[in-house]
Amino acid sequence: MKVHAIQTGFVRIKTAQVEGRGHGLSRRLAIFADASWTDWLPTYAWAIDCSEGVIVVDSGQGAHLLQSGKSLHPYVRWEVAFRIEPEQEIGPQLRALGVGPRDVKRVVLTHLHMDHDGGLVHFPNSEILVSPGELKIASGFAGRMRGYLPQRWPSWFDPAPLQLEAKSFGPFAQSRRLTEAGDVVAVATPGHTADHLSIVADDGDITYFLAGDASYDEKLMLAGKLDGVSADERVTTATLDAIRHFVQSRPTVYLPTHDPQAAARLARRQLAGAAA
Numbered sequence: 001m002k003v004h005a006i007q008t009g010f011v012r013i014k015t016a017q018v019e020g021r022g023h024g025l026s027r028r029l030a031i032f033a034d035a036s037w038t039d040w041l042p043t044y045a046w047a048i049d050c051s052e053g054v055i056v057v058d059s060g061q062g063a064h065l066l067q068s069g070k071s072l073h074p075y076v077r078w079e080v081a082f083r084i085e086p087e088q089e090i091g092p093q094l095r096a097l098g099v100g101p102r103d104v105k106r107v108v109l110t111h112l113h114m115d116h117d118g119g120l121v122h123f124p125n126s127e128i129l130v131s132p133g134e135l136k137i138a139s140g141f142a143g144r145m146r147g148y149l150p151q152r153w154p155s156w157f158d159p160a161p162l163q164l165e166a167k168s169f170g171p172f173a174q175s176r177r178l179t180e181a182g183d184v185v186a187v188a189t190p191g192h193t194a195d196h197l198s199i200v201a202d203d204g205d206i207t208y209f210l211a212g213d214a215s216y217d218e219k220l221m222l223a224g225k226l227d228g229v230s231a232d233e234r235v236t237t238a239t240l241d242a243i244r245h246f247v248q249s250r251p252t253v254y255l256p257t258h259d260p261q262a263a264a265r266l267a268r269r270q271l272a273g274a275a276a
Contacts, residue, residue: 001048001050001051001102001181001202001203001204002047002048002049003046003047003048003049003201003203003208003210003255003266004046004047004049004097005044005046005099005255005262005263005266005267005273006043006045006046006047006060006062006090006093006094006181007042007043007060007088007102008043008044008059008060008084008088008089008090008093008115008118008119008163009043009060009061009082009083009084009085009088010040010041010042010064010082010083010084011043011061011079011080011081011082011115011258012038012039012041012042012080012083013038013041013079013080013081014031014034014036014037014038014039014079014228015034015036015037015038015078015215016030016031016033016034016036016228017031017034017227017228017229018038018216018217018220018227018228019220019225019226019227019228020214020225020226020227021029021034021228021229022096023121023233024233027226027228028228028229028231030228031075031079031228031229032074032075032078032079034155036130037081039260040083041216041258041260042258042259042260042262042263043060043061043084043115043257043258044058044060044255044257044258044259044262044263045057045058045059045060045090045116045257046058046199046210046255047094047097047099047104048199048201048208048210049099050179050181050183050184050201051163051179051181051183052105052179052180052181053103053104053105054099054103054104054105055104055105055106055107055108055178055179055184056074056090056094056104056106056107056108056123056126056145056197057107057109057110057154057199057210057212058108058115058116058210058212058257059090059107059109059111059117059118059119059120059122059123060085060089060090060115060118060119060120061082061084061088061089061114061115061118061119062089062118062120062121062152063084063085063086063088063089064118064152065082065114065115065118066082066083066084066086069150071144071147072144073144073145073146073147075147076114076147076149082115089118089119089122090119090122091119091122091260092101092122094122099236101122101123101124101125101208102125103127103161104123104125104126104275105126105127106126106127106128106129106178106223107120107123107126107127107128107129107157108128108129108162108178108186108197108199109128109129109130109134109139109197110189110196110197110198110199110210110211110212110213110257111131111134111192111193111195111196111197111212111213111214112130112134112135112138112148112150113147113148113193114148114149114152115257116154116212116213116257117153118233120153120154120157121154124156127160128157128159128160129159129160129161129178129186129218130159130160130161130162131162131163131164131195131196131197132161132162132163132195133194133195134193134194134195134196134197135159135161136193137193137194137195138145138150142221151173157262162176162186162197163176164186164187164188164197165250166199169185169200170187170242170245170249170250171242171245171246171247171249172187172188172189172242172246174186174187174188175187175188177256178199182202183201183202183203184199184200184201184202185199185200185202186198186199186200187199187200189211189212189214189239189242189243190232190235190236190239191214191226191227191228191230191232191235191236191239191240192212192213192214192230192236194231194232194235195261196212196213196214196239198210198212198214198243204270205251206251206252206253206271207250207251207252207253208252208255208266209243209246209247209252209253209255209272210255211254211255211256211257212256212257213227213244213256213257213258214239214240214243214256215227215243215256215258216239216258216259217256217258217259217261217262218254218256218261218262218265218272218273220258221240221244221247221254221256221272222244222272222273223241224237224240224244225242226239226240247271247272247273248272248273251271252271252272253265253266253269253270253271253272
């Protein structure tokens with residue numbers, strides 16, 4: 001098994017989004033009052049090259065997101081900024097790795113925020129898997145009012161439902177195998193969105209935890225620090241506790257989408273919590 005980190009441009013967000021301030025609604029509104037921005041953070045997608053083919057986890061940003069200011073949603077207009085060139089999209093980068101569009105068996109989306117589904121256009125021939133709950137809240141006019149961009153999905157976008165089963169996988173109550181061998185598994189990590197997923201890839205002696213936006217970096221996960229956008233603090237805290245238990249129970253490389261150190265940890269096979 002080989003896991004590739006594919007950086008699809010950069011994003012800047014408010015510091016109060018990365019680590020929440022306060023509780024309840026005030027924590028979520030603090031993003032709009034925050035005058036402090038993060039540095040430019042990477043936006044990673046991932047390609048798992050396993051015995052059953054290539055599985056892409058998230059499709060990253062798309063260059064069309066530079067036009068996102070046309071959205072009426074206040075968050076999209078004022079609280080996030082993107083930087084990406086067309087050649088930084090996932091399609092050209094996969095081709096540079098020798099992976100063509102038809103080589104990708106399936107694309108699994110941790111959730112449907114714009115910097116995770118922006119590269120869908122590159123996968124018209126792949127099976128695309130999405131949590132049905134996530135698809136429901138992201139679709140249509142109501143989805144646009146929640147800050148999603150369904151109007152920018154490809155016209156052919158008709159994902160297969162990734163319905164998790166009531167089968168525990170370590171500390172996670174719901175999971176679903178994505179390969180016959182069971183070495184790639186989707187697990188429920190609700191918090192950042194209500195139906196957020198993460199992907200676990202087991203390479204025998206080491207496990208890769210592709211966390212999406214379950215946390216913005218490894219340190220916040222280990223400290224149990226909530227982000228500023230998760231709606232349910234209790235649920236998010238339980239998810240972070242489960243992830244922390246998981247990475248402490250087996251050798252695991254923890255890989256969130258926007259962690260500046262994620263690709264370096266992947267290259268070094270650096271275990272969660274270990275000093276660089």
